Each structure stands twice: as structure tokens, then as C-alpha cells.
Amino acid sequence: MATLKDVAALAGVSVKTVSNVVNGYAFVKPENRRRVEEALLTTGYRPNLGARNLRRGRTGSLALVLPELVVPYFAELAGLVLDAAQEHEWNVLIEQTLGTREGERDTLASLGPHMIDGAIVSPEALEARDFGELAPGIPVVMLGEHSVDLPIDHVGIDNVEAARVAVAHLVDLGRKRIAAIGAHPHRGTAAQRLEGYRLALAEAGLPVRDELVATALNYHRRDGAGAMARLLAAHEPPDAVFCFNDLLAVGAVRAAAERGVRVPADVAVVGFDNTEEGAYSLPSLTTVAPDKVAIARAAVDLLRKRVDDPERPPEHLRTPFSLVVRESTRGDG
Amino acid sequence: MATLKDVAALAGVSVKTVSNVVNGYAFVKPENRRRVEEALLTTGYRPNLGARNLRRGRTGSLALVLPELVVPYFAELAGLVLDAAQEHEWNVLIEQTLGTREGERDTLASLGPHMIDGAIVSPEALEARDFGELAPGIPVVMLGEHSVDLPIDHVGIDNVEAARVAVAHLVDLGRKRIAAIGAHPHRGTAAQRLEGYRLALAEAGLPVRDELVATALNYHRRDGAGAMARLLAAHEPPDAVFCFNDLLAVGAVRAAAERGVRVPADVAVVGFDNTEEGAYSLPSLTTVAPDKVAIARAAVDLLRKRVDDPERPPEHLRTPFSLVVRESTRGDG
DNA sequence: CATCGTTGATACAACGTTGTAAAGGTCTGC
DNA sequence: GCAGACCTTTACAACGTTGTATCAACGATG
Numbered sequence: 001m002a003t004l005k006d007v008a009a010l011a012g013v014s015v016k017t018v019s020n021v022v023n024g025y026a027f028v029k030p031e032n033r034r035r036v037e038e039a040l041l042t043t044g045y046r047p048n049l050g051a052r053n054l055r056r057g058r059t060g061s062l063a064l065v066l067p068e069l070v071v072p073y074f075a076e077l078a079g080l081v082l083d084a085a086q087e088h089e090w091n092v093l094i095e096q097t098l099g100t101r102e103g104e105r106d107t108l109a110s111l112g113p114h115m116i117d118g119a120i121v122s123p124e125a126l127e128a129r130d131f132g133e134l135a136p137g138i139p140v141v142m143l144g145e146h147s148v149d150l151p152i153d154h155v156g157i158d159n160v161e162a163a164r165v166a167v168a169h170l171v172d173l174g175r176k177r178i179a180a181i182g183a184h185p186h187r188g189t190a191a192q193r194l195e196g197y198r199l200a201l202a203e204a205g206l207p208v209r210d211e212l213v214a215t216a217l218n219y220h221r222r223d224g225a226g227a228m229a230r231l232l233a234a235h236e237p238p239d240a241v242f243c244f245n246d247l248l249a250v251g252a253v254r255a256a257a258e259r260g261v262r263v264p265a266d267v268a269v270v271g272f273d274n275t276e277e278g279a280y281s282l283p284s285l286t287t288v289a290p291d292k293v294a295i296a297r298a299a300v301d302l303l304r305k306r307v308d309d310p311e312r313p314p315e316h317l318r319t320p321f322s323l324v325v326r327e328s329t330r331g332d333g
Numbered sequence: 334m335a336t337l338k339d340v341a342a343l344a345g346v347s348v349k350t351v352s353n354v355v356n357g358y359a360f361v362k363p364e365n366r367r368r369v370e371e372a373l374l375t376t377g378y379r380p381n382l383g384a385r386n387l388r389r390g391r392t393g394s395l396a397l398v399l400p401e402l403v404v405p406y407f408a409e410l411a412g413l414v415l416d417a418a419q420e421h422e423w424n425v426l427i428e429q430t431l432g433t434r435e436g437e438r439d440t441l442a443s444l445g446p447h448m449i450d451g452a453i454v455s456p457e458a459l460e461a462r463d464f465g466e467l468a469p470g471i472p473v474v475m476l477g478e479h480s481v482d483l484p485i486d487h488v489g490i491d492n493v494e495a496a497r498v499a500v501a502h503l504v505d506l507g508r509k510r511i512a513a514i515g516a517h518p519h520r521g522t523a524a525q526r527l528e529g530y531r532l533a534l535a536e537a538g539l540p541v542r543d544e545l546v547a548t549a550l551n552y553h554r555r556d557g558a559g560a561m562a563r564l565l566a567a568h569e570p571p572d573a574v575f576c577f578n579d580l581l582a583v584g585a586v587r588a589a590a591e592r593g594v595r596v597p598a599d600v601a602v603v604g605f606d607n608t609e610e611g612a613y614s615l616p617s618l619t620t621v622a623p624d625k626v627a628i629a630r631a632a633v634d635l636l637r638k639r640v641d642d643p644e645r646p647p648e649h650l651r652t653p654f655s656l657v658v659r660e661s662t663r664g665d666g
Numbered sequence: 667c668a669t670c671g672t673t674g675a676t677a678c679a680a681c682g683t684t685g686t687a688a689a690g691g692t693c694t695g696c
Numbered sequence: 697g698c699a700g701a702c703c704t705t706t707a708c709a710a711c712g713t714t715g716t717a718t719c720a721a722c723g724a725t726g
Contacts, residue, residue, distance in 0.1 A: 004714095016715095027674055032675085046447070049713095079401060277610050365704085
């Protein structure tokens with residue numbers, strides 16, 4: 001509870017001199033510096049960040065806006081963003097949108113422009129051009145969907161290519177009826193992964209069958225299980241499934257097991273996100289592994305640059321990914 | 334970017350009158366109120382929370398201090414705390430401690446006393462009495478370990494009883510060599526769950542064998558797998574395992590599967606936390622299900638009360654739990 | 667010795683908000 | 697017509713911090 005004033009009184013100097021010591025100003029007489037530092041210790045002074053930021057015009061916080069923390073991918077990402085933000089001495093406010101258009105609108109609109117220095121947003125329903133209106137003047141870095149033509153900073157992997165690689169892996173295994181789970185009418189990433197899926201099939205000379213593309217309105221385990229159940233109930237069930245995230249894959253694996261369908265013997269399964277859960281599930285999941293550390297770092301760094309210079313041209317960063325092959329496509333599960 | 338001053342100029346009234354309108358003060362002439370509201374709209378005024386809080390002595394934020402967001406239990410809990418905090422118009426700053434003593438000390442010490450109104454802390458290594466020194470003057474609500482005798486607000490389930498119920502379930506299945514995974518030298522919750530384990534064995538007339546109590550220095554999947562591997566390698570392996578959280582259980586199940594040991598036929602497994610992951614794993618996990626919604630709600634409510642009245646006597650709330658029986662002990666997995 | 671640049675310390679104002687107190691106005695009841 | 701009560705608005709100060717300007721002292725330079 002000690003303020004600069006208290007410390008100054010104790011050290012017998014002016015408030016500003018204490019402020020100078022605290023902020024590492026060079027020209028302070030050694031004698032005074034010593035006394036101030038002593039006073040700082042005995043009072044246990046801690047700067048009032050609210051006041052400091054009011055004066056400096058910064059808040060020292062950043063908002064991380066994402067659908068849901070219960071989704072492991074976002075939980076892992078959030079943890080990494082926290083770490084990266086700490087290096088910039090940023091606190092992180094996390095906001096959940098539930099992935100709905102309304103949730104995302106409300107959240108963005110409610111971000112007091114004075115509460116945060118900027119925001120890292122992982123949108124599901126909203127599109128990049130909505131941001132300008134909803135969060136006017138707030139520096140924003142967008143995660144996920146890649147939309148090069150929009151004037152907003154962006155970090156993400158090449159979703160089309162990642163999906164293509166994943167499905168090509170299933171093709172290499174000799175699978176012929178390859179399904180996709182996760183199509184979605186309004187999600188950019190879903191569209192991109194679907195495109196990669198189609199690309200890989202085309203490259204392999206395989207037809208794209210509508211009945212093998214399963215929609216998922218959410219990307220939870222339940223939705224994966226439901227979609228897999230529908231696929232397996234079909235006349236000619238698939239011999240492989242590409243799921244647009246690991247949760248869908250986990251649900252799909254479970255639905256298969258409940259019907260006595262073996263993974264990967266009868267159906268090979270590939271996920272997306274490389275969550276830890278997938279590495280330990282039975283069978284363990286083959287999955288697309290985005291470099292989450294790189295994503296978190298890049299997002300925070302980009303936000304820092306944007307905050308420091310609002311006029312700089314927007315950047316579109318592509319972070320690397322890899323395909324992690326595990327039991328769900330390898331056969332020894 | 335508009336301030337009260339701008340709005341006041343536009344409406345032709347004083348700054349304070351605008352402030353009064355914004356804060357719902359009753360005695361404002363209808364005519365003036367109308368003009369101010371109009372000016373508020375055209376300027377798009379949003380209060381500067383930093384300044385407001387500086388003046389009011391509140392920050393509008395609360396810190397949620399937990400080990401790691403990658404641990405699903407904490408991710409789920411964090412999401413629920415976010416929801417509960419929103420109802421109190423609190424923003425939530427999340428801090429990760431990694432569960433180490435140093436991490437927890439550093440985090441608590443670094444919580445600027447001015448950054449937050451209070452903190453909800455889920456400690457692993459620290460003990461309640463450390464809090465007073467580390468975060469002097471900060472209202473704190475503690476999650477988890479139950480220590481009735483300490484003067485600090487607390488929310489948690491009855492860990493001893495929950496563990497007893499879980500192990501009693503294994504006893505009821507007729508298991509005789511029941512192991513425990515998750516013993517830890519410095520964790521209060523570990524000690525309590527271990528006590529419940531011993532209690533249940535004693536009630537069943539079963540001996541407590543040291544070689545069946547496996548230590549886990551972390552509570553991740555990896556640690557569960559390692560502990561299970563050690564147990565299975567023993568002379569007389571267990572026919573049931575009680576794991577102190579779901580992650581340990583997932584790791585244990587995997588380690589069993591890799592060695593051809595069937596769950597639950599050869600070894601029944603019980604987890605703790607009722608994470609969604611456990612509901613979908615193969616086999617699905619029998620687990621202790623704390624009422625996480627109740628925990629999150631109670632913690633936030635308690636913090637609110639503590640902030641409003643720092644002198645009130647500390648409360649120790651016990652939230653309900655249940656045992657969810659699934660395939661990992663039921664036999665049809 | 668006068669001048670100048672450097673070093674060191676301080677007073678003051680300002681960031682945007684709200685509590686306090688006080689002042690000006692209107693209304694009531696006698 | 698006047699005291700008193702009540703409504704309405706405002707000026708001012710303050711929350712804790714830091715940037716700017718100023719001032720004083722010092723040693724070095726010409």
C-alpha cells in the first residue's frame with residue numbers, strides 16, 4: 001500500500017527522485033540512490049500499475065479472445081500465450097466467446113478500449129472485416145484462418161496444405177473411401193481444410209463423395225462421435241476419416257469402438273491440432289501438429305509491433321506444421 | 334478515445350454532470366440527461382476503467398492462479414471461473430505457476446496489489462499460511478486442499494471422503510490388491526486422498542502395502558504411465574488402481590494397454606476430476622466428479638464477499654461430489 | 667573570470683475519473 | 697413574503713504516477 005510519496009518522505013527526497021530511481025534513471029547521486037533503495041525495501045513499495053498506465057497511456061494487459069478453454073487446443077494455446085506475454089510484461093485477460101457469432105461480437109464490443117493494449121483473437125464465426133467496426137482502434141492480431149487480402153495482422157498455418165498432407169497420408173496407406181468430419185457452413189478454417197481434403201483426393205485420382213463429408217456444427221468429442229456414427233451407418237462406410245480437430249477424432253474413435261469397428265484396421269483416423277490427449281488415447285492419434293509455441297510467440301510479438309506502430313503494414317505470418325504419425329493410422333495400435 | 338470532457342463540451346454541461354448520467358445518478362434534469370445521452374452516443378464514449386479504478390480504489394480484475402492450463406481440470410475450471418466472474422463484472426487475469434513452489438511464490442509476489450481486487454488460488458506446493466506473507470493485503474480464496482484451521486477463505490470438496498468412496502467402489506468390485514497413484518511429499522490434496530485410500534482399505538480389512546502406493550511428482554499423463562509401469566513390473570501387480578487425477582489415470586490405462594494388461598478385466602482404474610477426456614477415453618474412466626460449476630461459483634462469490642468486507646470471518650465451503658462409474662471399472666469396456 | 671555543458675533535484679501539471687462540498691435554483695407551507 | 701427543504705449543477709481536489717520545465721550546483725573550458 002506504500003506509494004511513491006511514502007517512500008519519498010522516508011528517504012527525505014522528492015517524489016520524482018524516487019520515481020527516477022524506480023525507473024532506472026541514471027543521474028541520481030549514489031548517496032540518495034542508496035537511501036531511496038533502502039526506503040523502497042522497508043516500505044515494500046510496489047508501483048500502482050493502474051496509475052502508471054493511466055499516465056503512460058498503456059494498460060499493461062492484452063486480451064486473448066477464444067471460443068472455449070475446455071477445448072484442449074485452446075487451453076494449450078492459452079498457456080503458451082501466457083508465457084509469451086510474460087516476456088513482454090503483459091498480463092493476459094482471457095475471454096470466451098463460445099464460438100458463436102453473438103459471443104464474438106459481444107466480447108469484442110465489450111473490450112473497453114482502455115482495458116487493454118490490444119487483443120489476440122481466435123475467431124470461429126466472425127470474419128476479419130468485422131473487427132474494424134467492433135473493436136475500433138484496438139490493435140488486433142488474428143489467429144487461424146488465413147485471409148491475405150485483409151488489412152489485419154494474422155498468424156496461422158497453411159490449413160489447405162496441412163489438410164492435404166494429412167489426407168495424402170491416408171491415401172499412401174492405400175485407403176480408398178476417405179471421409180472428412182468437420183465441414184461447417186460458416187467457418188473459414190473448415191472451408192480451407194475441406195479444400196485440402198479435396199485437393200489430396202484429386203491428386204490421388206479419388207472421387208469426392210458428398211456422403212463422405214460430414215458436417216460438425218461444433219468441434220467437440222460429442223460431434224465427432226455423432227458424425228462417425230452417421231458415416232458408419234451408411235451403405236458403404238469409409239475406410240479412413242480425416243477429422244478437422246483432435247476432439248472430433250477422439251469422438252470418432254470412440255464411436256467406432258462402440259460399434260466394434262477397429263481403428264486403424266477397419267478405419268484409419270487422422271486428427272488435427274496435436275493435443276496431448278491424442279498422444280495418449282487408445283489408439284494414439286495421427287494428427288497435424290501446428291507449432292503452437294511459434295504461433296503464440298508470433299502472435300504476441302506481432303501485437304507488440306502493432307501497438308508500438310499502429311501504422312505499419314499488416315503482416316501475415318505462416319507458422320510451420322508437421323504430420324505426427326501414430327497408432328490410429330499405423331496399424332500396431 | 335472520447336473522455337468525459339469531450340462529452341461534456343458537446344452536451345454543454347459540466348464533466349461531473351456527464352459522470353452523473355453515466356453512473357445513473359438520479360437527480361439530473363430530463364432535458365440535460367437527454368442531451369448528455371445523445372452526446373454519449375455520438376462520441377461513442379467508453380469509460381476509462383484504469384482512471385475509474387484509480388479513483389475508486391478498485392481494479393475490476395481478479396487473478397486466477399493455477400498450475401497449468403494444459404491440465405484439463407484447470408482448463409475446465411478456468412472456463413467456469415470466467416463465466417462466474419462475468420456475472421460480477423470482473424475481468425479475469427490468469428497466471429500459471431507450473432505447480433512449483435518457486436512458481437507459486439513468484440506469481441503471488443508479482444501480483445501487483447493494485448492490479449487486482451483479489452485472487453483465486455489453486456495451490457499445489459504452497460501452504461495456506463504462506464499466502465499472508467506473499468500477497469499481503471490481497472483478498473485470497475483458496476481452492477482445493479481443506480485446512481479448516483487457517484484464517485483464509487477456502488472452497489473444495491472433502492478429499493478424504495471422496496477418495497474413500499472411490500476406493501470403496503473398487504473394494505465392492507472384489508478387488509484385493511488396490512494400488513494408488515499420485516502420492517506426493519508436499520501436496521496437501523495428495524495427503525488427503527491417500528488418507529481416504531487408507532481408510533477405505535482399513536474398512537475393508539485390506540492391508541496397506543507400501544509397494545502399492547506409487548508416487549507421482551507431477552500429475553500428467555506421462556507420470557501416470559510411468560507409475561503404472563512400475564506397479565505392473567512388480568512381483569505381484571495390482572488388480573485395481575486409484576489415480577489421484579484423470580490424467581494419471583489416462584496414462585495408467587495406456588501403460589497397461591501397452592503391456593497387454595486389460596482394463597478393467599485385469600486392472601480396474603479409477604480417476605479423479607471427471608474431465609471430459611475421461612468420458613471419451615477407451616475404456617471410459619470411472620472417476621470422482623467434483624461439482625466444478627459449484628466450485629467456480631462459490632469461489633467467485635466468496636471473493637466478492639471478502640473484497641466487500643475484509644474483516645469477515647473466513648469461510649470454508651465444501652462443495653458436493655459424486656462418483657461416476659464407467660467402463661474402466663464396469664467390465665463392459 | 668565568465669561561460670558553458672553536465673549532473674542532480676524539484677515543482678508542477680496532467681492522465682480520466684469520481685467524492686465532497688458548496689452554490690444556485692425551485693418548491694412547499696405558513 | 698420568508699424560512700426551510702429539496703433539487704440540480706458545478707468547481708475543486710484527489711487517486712498515484714511520470715513528462716516537462718526549471719533551477720541549482722559543479723567542474724571544465726577558453
